Amino acid sequence: MKKIIIIGYGPAGVSAAIYLKRVGINPLVIGKDLGALQGYSDLVENFYGTGKPISGTELIENGIQQAKGLGIEVISESVISLKQEDDHFVVLTTNNRYEAKSVLLATGKTRQTLNIPGFVKYRGKGISMCAICDGYFYRKKKIAIVGCGPYMLHELDYLSKIAKDITIFTNGNPLDASVSQPVIHDKIVKFSGDSKIQHIETKNNRYEVDGVFIALGIPSSVEFASQLGVIVEKNNLVVDENYQTNIDGLFAAGDIIGGKLQIAKAVYDGMLVADSIYNYLNKK
The missing domain is CATH 3.50.50.60 (FAD/NAD(P)-binding domain)
Known part of the structure; x- marks a missing residue:
């Protein structure tokens, strides 16, 4: 069983994974294929340290490669369900079943719907x-x-x-x-x-x-959270000052908790939620 599974390998999820790795916790990061990511194709010109404009997709891929270079396990699978069993979480993907003591939702808000009248x-x-x-x-x-x-x-x-x-x-x-x-x-x-x-x-x-x-594509963090009874307001997951939802051990960060939808903010969330997850796991 894993200590922490991070669902989503965008800026918030990968940043959290990197900080957790540095304090001795080995996370499992699960995300969908880069080709399936939506909303990251625009050029990023205002992110510190990039030097020149870079596509959002390339920036995310760089982050994933950085995580892998640190020995973090990153897999590309579509998560279709999240549930609780006794004192742990079960993450089901299209290919596998994973168990963890805690979960971080960082999939962003992208959700495929239907452009159909009615x-x-x-x-x-x-x-x-x-x-x-x-x-x-x-x-x-x-x-x-x-x-x-x-x-x-x-x-x-x-x-x-x-x-x-x-x-x-x-x-x-x-x-x-x-x-x-x-x-x-x-x-x-x-x-x-x-x-x-x-x-x-x-x-x-x-x-x-x-x-x-x-039931198109894969569910977003809102759908995962709704399955567990997480409080949702205005399509944002509600978290406390430690980035924890009302479900013990279930954390959320990035676009899905609202605020400015910026990469810098998502990275900041990732750093802070990693600290909260570290403290949570140490108390267990």
Whole structure:
């Protein structure tokens, strides 16, 4: 079992890993492929020590290589679930299961959604981003789940325990898995209804639904935190002065806790949260 798993290898996560390594704690850092990172392609011209403009992606890659050079274990896997078991955390990726005494969420705020008419209107009114959070309200009802990858399959596994009438909508993408539920491959053109969602409309048909669960790409820190009951305000994870959430041993840093969305601030968060994690683990 690891002492600390850091989810996200951007500036906050890697900075925390480097500081933890220097005080004798070996973290495991998990992040998705650099090619999948969004929002880091712009040139960075105001970060100390770069000398000349550098792309955000290159800056992040330099940080990852620095961490690896210090002997920090960094792996590229997509995390699809975070849960608690007894006195530790379990991190599930598309390939593996990891256990740790503490976890730092530093994935940023990027979250893939849908640019489809009705999505914004019915989000929270029948459209949900978290099966574990809201699935209970749709027991024995007609459910749709939108997605096609490992995260969708993980959410489907949970939903299938509480409802039998589930339809998968891949929104035009291939589904490389064998499932027992009906699969609709058509592109979704509209979500419709009255005060709550009632239909998914595709290019070729219209389907009645009571609830829709979006499971595209991989979940963000907000989705991970929501699964555990972390307090979220204005799409930011709420942390105390030690960067700890209301869940003992679960920390958060970087863009996901709000404030200025700047690399310098994320690095600063990483330094401070590393100190808090060190103190937390030493008390255990």
